[in-house]
Every structure is written in structure tokens, then in C-alpha cells.
Amino acid sequence: MTFRSYMDIALDEARAAAARGEVPVGAVIVTPSGAIAARAGNRTRELSDPTAHAEILAIRAACAALGSERLPGHDLYVTLEPCAMCASAIAATRIARLYYGAADPKSGGVAMGARVFSHPQCHHVPEIYDGIAATEAETLLKTFFRDRRSGSE
Amino acid sequence: MTFRSYMDIALDEARAAAARGEVPVGAVIVTPSGAIAARAGNRTRELSDPTAHAEILAIRAACAALGSERLPGHDLYVTLEPCAMCASAIAATRIARLYYGAADPKSGGVAMGARVFSHPQCHHVPEIYDGIAATEAETLLKTFFRDRRSGSE
Numbered sequence: 001m002t003f004r005s006y007m008d009i010a011l012d013e014a015r016a017a018a019a020r021g022e023v024p025v026g027a028v029i030v031t032p033s034g035a036i037a038a039r040a041g042n043r044t045r046e047l048s049d050p051t052a053h054a055e056i057l058a059i060r061a062a063c064a065a066l067g068s069e070r071l072p073g074h075d076l077y078v079t080l081e082p083c084a085m086c087a088s089a090i091a092a093t094r095i096a097r098l099y100y101g102a103a104d105p106k107s108g109g110v111a112m113g114a115r116v117f118s119h120p121q122c123h124h125v126p127e128i129y130d131g132i133a134a135t136e137a138e139t140l141l142k143t144f145f146r147d148r149r150s151g152s153e
Numbered sequence: 154m155t156f157r158s159y160m161d162i163a164l165d166e167a168r169a170a171a172a173r174g175e176v177p178v179g180a181v182i183v184t185p186s187g188a189i190a191a192r193a194g195n196r197t198r199e200l201s202d203p204t205a206h207a208e209i210l211a212i213r214a215a216c217a218a219l220g221s222e223r224l225p226g227h228d229l230y231v232t233l234e235p236c237a238m239c240a241s242a243i244a245a246t247r248i249a250r251l252y253y254g255a256a257d258p259k260s261g262g263v264a265m266g267a268r269v270f271s272h273p274q275c276h277h278v279p280e281i282y283d284g285i286a287a288t289e290a291e292t293l294l295k296t297f298f299r300d301r302r303s304g305s306e
Contacts, residue, residue: 049213050222050245051204060202069203084269085245088238088262092203106274109241113274114267116237121259121266 003077003099006030007133009039010077010101013054014140017041024140025080027054029062029095032073038062054078055086059093070094079137081130084109087116091124098126101137156230156252159183160286162192163230163254166207167293170194177293178233180207182215182248185226191215207231208239212246223247232290234283237262240269244277251279254290 006028013026022042029037040057044050055078062071075097076090081104088109090098100110109116110128117125159181166179175195182190193210197203208231215224228250229243234257241262243251253263262269263281270278 044222048216048220048222050216051209051213051242056204060204063201063203067201069197069201083241083245084262084267084274085238085241088236088241088267089204092236092238104274107276108274109237109267109269113272114237114241114262114269116262116267119266121237121257121261123260 001034003129003132006036006075006077007079007099007101009036010054010079011133011136011140013039013041014079014137017043017054018140018144020046022046024144025054025078027058027076027078029058029071030075030077032096037065037071037074051085053083053086055082056089059089059095063093072096075099076126077132079133080104080141081108081110081112083107084114084116087114088122090126091117091122094124095126097129099129099132101130101132102134102141103130154187156282156285159189159228159230160232160252160254162189163207163232164286164289164293166192166194167232167290170196170207171293171297173199175199177297178207178231180211180229180231182211182224183228183230185249190218190224190227204238206236206239208235209242212242212248216246225249228252229279230285232286233257233294234261234263234265236260237267237269240267241275243279244270244275247277248279250282252282252285254283254285255287255294256283 018024171177
């Protein structure tokens with residue numbers, strides 16, 4: 001599978017999140033051998049859990065399956081730039097490569113804002129590839145918030 | 154109860170974490186009326202969950218009990234300066250006041266490093282009170298890591 005096909009699965013998770021009334025963000029974690037370790041979409045509303053972002057749910061599932069607090073050699077794909085919470089969790093988990101889609105000027109914590117990976121208090125910095133399928137991820141988000149504002153949800 | 158007695162409960166949670174072989178950090182969430190909404194210690198090892206910091210576990214428990222993603226008017230007490238992940242979760246949860254004990258030069262994300270509350274991408278900034286029972290919190294951490302290095306754990 002190519003990096004684009006993993007991001008397509010993350011986009012599927014984002015679409016499924018939107019269908020549940022959640023902000024459409026999806027994430028996939030891939031093992032060093034290319035298998036899918038976990039996939040998740042945002043569930044903060046459903047779970048009444050402000051930490052239930054797609055990245056956090058995927059990390060928790062992959063770590064639980066592996067019985068480890070860390071996922072060295074694993075890649076994480078997410079449709080939106082991680083916030084500071086998720087970026088810090090990605091560092092703690094020792095994710096090797098982070099692929100993300102749309103930039104998040106409002107809440108991002110990687111390329112802007114807290115820039116979590118840019119401080120000595122961050123103990124691991126993944127390779128970062130941004131802008132993967134960014135237009136599709138952005139369109140999902142814009143459509144979701146437009147529909148919500150117009151009350152069509 | 155005074156802020157010091159809430160921090161004493163957080164210190165109890167930190168000691169319980171140490172007894173489980175976890176890094177000794179404890180947290181307490183207090184409702185606007187002064188009741189304890191949740192209390193937790195670090196459980197990253199036990200749960201194989203890198204997000205299972207004391208603050209995150211307390212936030213998740215308090216939110217689940219309230220059926221809400223947010224805890225406005227609630228206070229959070231934690232024995233150690235929150236990392237970027239926990240600081241960002243505290244902002245997302247709209248915690249009103251953050252009381253913490255020891256500074257964390259190694260991994261802190263409040264007064265140093267990512268300084269999560271200092272960017273426009275952070276949508277809520279709690280009142281922050283640091284240094285509460287800092288010596289006791291630091292002593293717990295130093296003893297834990299000294300014992301671990303000497304193999305007496």
C-alpha cells in the first residue's frame with residue numbers, strides 16, 4: 001500500500017466521524033511491516049471525552065493491542081494537523097513518521113501554535129509529511145461546519 | 154476544603170502510583186461546589202497507554218460522569234507541571250483553575266517548552282497556580298527514580 005492509500009483509509013474514518021455528528025477527522029496507524037494497527041475517527045461527543053481525538057483513539061488501540069506504551073517504527077496518518085495534545089501523544093508514543101492532510105490554523109500544534117516537536121521538552125520528533133490529500137480533508141471539514149451552521153445536521 | 158487539602162489527595166494518588174511502579178504523579182478534579190469529581194494517578198504502564206497520565210485519566214472520568222466534553226468551573230490539581238498533552242487537554246476541557254506542584258524542566262508544557270496556553274491556537278486559558286506542595290511532589294519523583302536506578306523497585 002502507498003502512503004496515499006493509508007490516507008484514504010483515514011479519510012474514510014473522517015467521513016464516518018461526520019456521519020456520527022463528530023468533527024470529521026480520521027487517523028490510521030501502520031506497523032513497520034505495513035499492516036494497519038489501528039484506525040479511528042473522532043468520538044469526543046459520543047464518548048463525552050475531550051481527549052477522544054482520532055489520533056489518541058488510534059494510539060490507545062494500537063498500544064493496547066501491542067501491550068506497549070510505545071510504537072517505534074510505526075507511522076501515523078491523520079487527515080488534519082494534530083493539536084498540541086495529539087502531537088505530544090505522538091511524541092510520547094515514539095511514532096516514526098507522521099503524515100497529515102490539512103493544516104489547522106485554528107487549533108494546530110505542529111507547524112504553528114505550540115509547535116510541540118520544536119522544544120527540548122519533546123523527547124522524540126517524528127519525520128513529518130504534511131499536505132497529503134489536504135484538499136479532501138479540508139472539504140470534509142468545511143462541509144461539516146457549513147452544514148452545522150445551517151442547521152441541516 | 155482548602156487548595157492544600159485537594160493537593161494532599163493528589164499527592165496520595167501520586168504515592169499510590171509509585172506503589173504500582175508508575176511514575177508518581179497524581180491529579181484531582183474539583184467541581185464548582187468543592188466536591189471531588191475524579192482523582193487519578195499515572196497508569197501508563199499498567200494500561201499500556203501512553204496517554205494515561207493522571208490528568209488525562211481524571212479528565213476522562215470526570216467528563217464521563219458528567220456526560221460532557223467540558224468541565225467549566227472545575228479546578229484541576231496535579232502534583233507535577235502538566236506536559237503539552239495534558240495542558241492541551243486541560244484547555245479543551247475548559248478547566249477554570251489549574252493548581253500544580255513541582256515544575257517539570259524535563260517534560261513540562263505550561264511554564265516551559267511548548268507553553269501550550271500561550272498561543273492563539275489554545276482556546277481557553279485557566280488561571281494557573283504553581284508550586285503548591287512542590288517539595289513533596291519533587292521528593293516523591295526523586296525517590297522513585299533513585300530507587301528505580303538502584304534496582305530496588
